[in-house]
Amino acid sequence: MERNRISQHDATQRMYDRISEDNMTNVWDRYEAQGLGGDPDKRCPYCMAGVRCDLCSNGPCRADAEKDKRGVCGIKADGMAMRMMALRNVMGASTYQYHTEKTIDTLRATARGLTPFEIREPGKLTAFAERLGLDVSGSANEIALALCDFAEADFNRKAHEPSRIVEALAPEERKSLWKKMDIFPGGIHGEMQRMTSSCLTNVDGYYVSLALKAMRLGIAMAFQSQICTEYCQDMMYGIPRPHSMRVDLGVLDPEYVNVLPNGHEPFLGFAMTQLARTPEWQDKAKAAGAKGLRIIANIETGQEMIQRWEMDNVFYGFTGNWISQEAVLATGCVDLFAADMNCSLSANAEYAEKYNFKLIPVSDLVAFEDIEDRLDYVPEQAEKQAEKLLRMGIENFKYRSRNVKPMTDLPMHEAIVGFSTESIMEALGNSLTPLLDAIKDGTIKGVAGFVCCTTLRDHGQDVHSVRMARELIKRDILVLSMGCGNAALQVGGLCSPNAVELAGPGLKGLCEKLRVPPVLSYGTCTDTGRIADMITAVSQALGNVPVPDLPLVAVAPEYMEQKATIDAIFALAFGLYTYVNPIPNVTGAPNLVKLLTQDLGGLTGGLLDVETDAVKAADNLLGHIQTRRDKLGI
Numbered sequence: 001m002e003r004n005r006i007s008q009h010d011a012t013q014r015m016y017d018r019i020s021e022d023n024m025t026n027v028w029d030r031y032e033a034q035g036l037g038g039d040p041d042k043r044c045p046y047c048m049a050g051v052r053c054d055l056c057s058n059g060p061c062r063a064d065a066e067k068d069k070r071g072v073c074g075i076k077a078d079g080m081a082m083r084m085m086a087l088r089n090v091m092g093a094s095t096y097q098y099h100t101e102k103t104i105d106t107l108r109a110t111a112r113g114l115t116p117f118e119i120r121e122p123g124k125l126t127a128f129a130e131r132l133g134l135d136v137s138g139s140a141n142e143i144a145l146a147l148c149d150f151a152e153a154d155f156n157r158k159a160h161e162p163s164r165i166v167e168a169l170a171p172e173e174r175k176s177l178w179k180k181m182d183i184f185p186g187g188i189h190g191e192m193q194r195m196t197s198s199c200l201t202n203v204d205g206y207y208v209s210l211a212l213k214a215m216r217l218g219i220a221m222a223f224q225s226q227i228c229t230e231y232c233q234d235m236m237y238g239i240p241r242p243h244s245m246r247v248d249l250g251v252l253d254p255e256y257v258n259v260l261p262n263g264h265e266p267f268l269g270f271a272m273t274q275l276a277r278t279p280e281w282q283d284k285a286k287a288a289g290a291k292g293l294r295i296i297a298n299i300e301t302g303q304e305m306i307q308r309w310e311m312d313n314v315f316y317g318f319t320g321n322w323i324s325q326e327a328v329l330a331t332g333c334v335d336l337f338a339a340d341m342n343c344s345l346s347a348n349a350e351y352a353e354k355y356n357f358k359l360i361p362v363s364d365l366v367a368f369e370d371i372e373d374r375l376d377y378v379p380e381q382a383e384k385q386a387e388k389l390l391r392m393g394i395e396n397f398k399y400r401s402r403n404v405k406p407m408t409d410l411p412m413h414e415a416i417v418g419f420s421t422e423s424i425m426e427a428l429g430n431s432l433t434p435l436l437d438a439i440k441d442g443t444i445k446g447v448a449g450f451v452c453c454t455t456l457r458d459h460g461q462d463v464h465s466v467r468m469a470r471e472l473i474k475r476d477i478l479v480l481s482m483g484c485g486n487a488a489l490q491v492g493g494l495c496s497p498n499a500v501e502l503a504g505p506g507l508k509g510l511c512e513k514l515r516v517p518p519v520l521s522y523g524t525c526t527d528t529g530r531i532a533d534m535i536t537a538v539s540q541a542l543g544n545v546p547v548p549d550l551p552l553v554a555v556a557p558e559y560m561e562q563k564a565t566i567d568a569i570f571a572l573a574f575g576l577y578t579y580v581n582p583i584p585n586v587t588g589a590p591n592l593v594k595l596l597t598q599d600l601g602g603l604t605g606g607l608l609d610v611e612t613d614a615v616k617a618a619d620n621l622l623g624h625i626q627t628r629r630d631k632l633g634i
Helices: 010-021 027-033 043-049 077-109 122-131 140-155 164-169 173-179 189-196 207-237 266-277 280-288 299-308 320-330 348-355 379-403 420-428 434-440 463-474 484-491 495-504 503-514 525-541 562-574 590-598 612-631
Strands: 244-249 259-261 293-297 315-317 338-340 359-362 413-417 445-453 477-482 519-523 550-558 575-578 607-609
Touching: 010 420, 010 519, 027 320, 027 348, 027 607, 043 299, 043 463, 077 189, 077 379, 077 590, 077 612, 140 164, 140 259, 140 525, 164 207, 173 244, 173 484, 189 207, 189 420, 189 503, 207 299, 207 525, 207 562, 244 484, 259 266, 259 299, 259 379, 266 280, 266 293, 266 299, 266 338, 266 379, 266 503, 280 293, 280 379, 280 463, 293 477, 293 550, 299 463, 299 484, 299 519, 299 525, 299 590, 320 348, 320 519, 338 379, 338 434, 348 359, 359 379, 359 519, 413 484, 413 519, 420 525, 445 463, 445 484, 445 525, 445 612, 463 477, 463 484, 463 495, 477 525, 477 612, 495 503, 519 525, 550 612, 562 607, 575 612, 607 612
Parallel strands: 244 315, 259 293, 259 338, 293 315, 338 359, 445 477, 445 550, 477 519, 550 575, 575 607
Antiparallel strands: 244 413
């Protein structure tokens, strides 16, 4: 592949050369091989259009709206495309909720004194519990236990039983609209069951009905799964606050034992870091011949960790997002890769054999062919499990360092990470007023919630994400970055104070005044709920301005997997103008396309934009923001 189709990042391009020389399967060659006629982006036209279905034995079926060609069951192209999208949304919501329930389990065990963690942020615990209407007169541990019980009860409500979490946290005007449209959700489990059951053959083939159910599921996911996950993790590991972090593949030094927690759940990563920071464990690593023991943050587990904890010589830095994974493993610097419940590639077992590291699944969701060892996370056993993982990494060091020639001199630089609603408020003097004033007087035009993955569709890794972020900040739009796309901007230099030189004059001046970069590293894709809560606060501060009337947009320039699709559906239900790329697999469904890109504006206020050109897309986003500014008279 051409260099710019591999990656935005020089380190990953260099690692591709090594991987190729070693004749290893890799994400870039696999992507290219899927193309038709020598074009890596050309695929089955029915699949690309979202009008292929193999859910029953009469299929696979293909639909064509223009010819009124339907599935054997009679489903039309619009229904077929929306049904497939809905099923992807269920997978995304289910995975988010799995993380949430592990977080609740960990908080409960922590409150009972059974984990190596503690409630670091009792103020966050009390404030969140109060918002949910809970009694906060007891101790922090008692409040935490009550919160866990309350949350689990809400998760398990039937679909027809309104969620108390959504009722407590969502903006009033959104709740009123959602009830009117019958998309105010019940419990997340009930909503997933309702959505999945609706997608059975010959049950619900009407695209509008399925779209409404998908939005209902998205609302449940954002408030129950995402907000509960992040706020409970804040309570145990700290509220994200700005600090520097080393990023890119140069954080891997072959002379150290390098242990990489990977996926989306940070629990064992934090437990290992606490142990690795002790002299005892550093001495164990040195006794094995290493200079020391390091925990290296990776992908979304790494994002969860770097947002909250500062770097030192043990918690050393962050590598990148999921497309970089095979590049990371091929450096010959990894001793242990702990794979939790998200983004661990199936080819990792082959890489473990080639580059001599221990590959250990630490979630019961994760499995690899030919890998029998595993250590599924249990909150009450977190410290012992962390010890066992570190011991494996140290024991592997001699084997790896003796047998694998490492890649060295890879680039490393620093990014500012750790922004959250609280830390932004602290930077503004514990008030949103300075930010709102900057928007009102035109210093900045608006704010973009940048929530995306990374994909090879149409561009190299992170190429379109970096391009879009540059175009937005150039137009004086402040960017709050989340998800795998956050790594794109961290490694791509846009979360550095030096990036202010790329910003428009208004945004540049504000960033220099506040000493922040023009792209604020705001967390993982799970932080979509956190930013929705921040938008609620902005709405209230402006006098309960409806969400669709705010100069705010959602931007997903490189969405990839099923969690991203449910994020986008939630953004539309929340009332946000939402840009996504690549074009979703619904183009063969003309009525569904019209619903998402035109008609929805008169329903929820949200609209989908699928412009593929970065400059035109940024102009569209700025144009929408300007119409909101005009409507507000600012």
